[in-house]
Every structure is written in C-alpha cells, then in structure tokens.
Amino acid sequence: MSDSTPAGSRLLDLVAVMDRLRSPGGCPWDARQTHSSLLRYLVEESYEVVDAVENGTREELRDELGDLLLQVVFHARVAAEDPAEGFDVDDVADAIVTKLERRHPHVFAGEVAAEDLQGRWDAIKAAEKRRESVLDGIPLQLPALARADKVLGRLQRAGLEEPVSAPPELDEDALGGRLLALVRQAHAAGLDPEAALRTATRRLEGAARAAESARGAAGR
Structure with a gap:
C-alpha cells in the first residue's frame, strides 16, 4: 500500500466485498450463514492467530489477522439484516471507539494517569456494566486454565x-513442565484435568462471591 493511501481505506473495500457476498446474486454459502453458524x-x-504469533511468520500473522477481521465484518453484516435490532459495522466501530476513549480518561479526558491503570480500567468497566461482582462477565466458555x-x-x-510469590526457579519452561506432569498424573488416574480445574475454579468463585456479599453487608 502506498504512503498516500489513508490507513483503513481497504477496510471499506472489505465491507463492500462482504456486502456483495451476502446480497442477491452473491455467494449462496455466505448468504445462509448466521451468528450461530459462524x-x-x-x-x-x-x-x-495465536498459532501464527507463537510459531508463524509475519506473512502468516498478517493473513490470519485478515481471516479474523473477516469474521468481525461478517457478523456485522449479518447483524445489519436484523429488522428489529439491526446494527452495522459502523455501529461496531463506534462502540469500541467510544469505549476506548471512556476507559482511557488519562489519554482523552485530561485525567492524571492512575498508578494502577488496570485497577482504574476495572473500576470504569464495573461502573459501565453495573456488575454486582468483580467476577461477572468472565466467559464460561473460556478454556479452564485461561478462565482460572x-x-x-x-x-x-x-x-x-x-x-502468590512465584518461586525464583519458575519460568515458562518450568511451569509448562509442572502443568504437563499434572496432566500426566490426571491421565494415569483416569481424571479429566479440564473438568477438575473448572470445578476448583467454580468453588473459588463461590467463596469469593460470598466474601463480596459479606464485605458489602459490613459496609452498609
């Protein structure tokens, strides 16, 4: 792409291609897809994309990011066809731009940067979502290890x-070895390590939510 081409201009081409694929005379397969089927x-x-970051070339990463971007544009195009609650790719972009500006007041609103930027982000997000617990909004579908x-x-x-302070000898290789050893032991015992970790995480969440409730009651 030449230096004179505005950044993002090809995104408009992608939206136009997706529109043609979904429109009459386009692709029958694309036309019958739904949010669920996608x-x-x-x-x-x-x-x-994860695999390309960890193991691929820059060219492979570029291509995989394009495939992921297609999914976003595809879902937005499907959503635009909803007669009752439709939205399009511009609505999607507007929502994330507004969210990023709101959650970075130290960049866009003149606020002094908080010492704990992650904590400030969490506080703004909790206020937006009106969540009752700090654990609300963590997808149940996440893999057990990522969710924990x-x-x-x-x-x-x-x-x-x-x-918890990490042992000084713990690095990525050592951690991977420990996790693999636990999976090996679980396999030998006929246990499902994914299910076991999910169960343990749910117990931790239950105890944490009870502690939140107790803390809230004490503050009233």
Missing part, C-alpha cells in the same frame, strides 16, 4: 485473593 470459524480463526487465570487476576486486583 461461531466455529470465529473460534478457529482466533486460535490460528482470569478469575485469580480479578480477585487479586479486588483484594479478595492474596497474590
């Missing part, structure tokens, strides 16, 4: 979980 591709493309990590991070930032 979910598997959204998940697959997300993991392919997110739950622990939320609880630690909220002061509901004591941070």
